[in-house]
Amino acid sequence: MFEEKFTNFNVNLNTLSRTNTFSNGDLITGHISFDLSKETEITSLTMKLKGNVNVHWSIAGGGGRKSRRRRKNYSAKVELFSFKSVILQENCAVGGTPKLQPGRHVYPISCQLPRGDFPSSFRGVHGQILYTLTVGINRPWHLSKDFVTELNFVHHIDTNQPELWAPLSGSNRMTLSCLWWAPGPITMTVSTEKKAFIPGETAKIICEFSNASSRTATPKVKLQQKQTFYTANRVHRRMVSRVLANITGDRVHAHTSNVHTEIMLTIPSSASFTVSNCSFIDVDYNIEVSLCVKASHDLTVLCPIILCDTSAHALSPPLL
Structure with missing residues (x-):
């Protein structure tokens, strides 16, 4: 089991402001850390930075026993950006899949938010604007194990107006x-x-x-x-x-x-x-x-x- 080998997994990001927010073009730095209880093969450690907008609501189509069938659903979504980088990857030229030894493991991470007119983070009744940093642990013959950290993104409005x-x-x-x-x-x-x-x-x-x-x-x-x-x-x-x-x-x-x-x-x-x-x-x-x-x-x-x-x-x- 994953939890038997990997414990105390943490994503620690360096704060850029007292409000712990990020914005257009910011460089995100920090480190990931975890403990291993036994020797483990790792295909790769990856990191994905993503921004998404999703909305959804439904409206009843009228009364009666079949009202649930007549419900109208409305939705929309858009991917603002998405890119992936590698923290650690196997090197087939020098022996294949790396094996991590038991104990504490710490890896630095660094990625930059793209520049663009992106809206501030928001969670509403029928939708959300969500920015995430996902660290994936990939092992041979196993599904990827993902750890998601939500970023508080702020769109800076020019108040010099x-x-x-x-x-x-x-x-x-x-x-x-x-x-x-x-x-x-x-x-x-x-x-x-x-x-x-x-x-x-x-x-x-x-x-x-x-x-x-x-x-x-x-x-x-x-x-x-x-x-x-x-x-x-x-x-x-x-x-x-x-x-x-x-x-x-x-x-x-x-x-x-x-x-x-x-x-x-x-x-x-x-x-x-x-x-x-x-x-x-x-x-x-x-x-x-x-x-x-x-x-x-x-x-x-x-x-x-x-x-x-x-x-x-x-x-x-x-x-x-």
């Missing part, structure tokens, strides 16, 4: 319906300091409210993530929305105007980065600010933001 650190602003208004009189309008103006944020950062949302109605309004702020999955040529799509964070502000009382408030919303550190450069998966974010009024629809303003690995605060705006 004015539109990413410029403030966002939006406004909305509504008038409550009433059979006996014409109440005054409810208005709101919302702004954020910038568009680009990093996971774990706190966004300051600046709000201006006026409530000329006779009802109290409650402001609520949400961070919404929208995952969109596509088939080939984007013929079919499936969308999933998730609320990653929310907070409720102070009430805006009836017949008040020019109410200024600042609401702080912390973006979860576990949030995935924005994905906008993938054929089959999009990941978008909105900060949604709503004024909730009893027995009425909400008054809402959306601020589209992006999540990336570099804060816009870390860069100075270009000189005009």
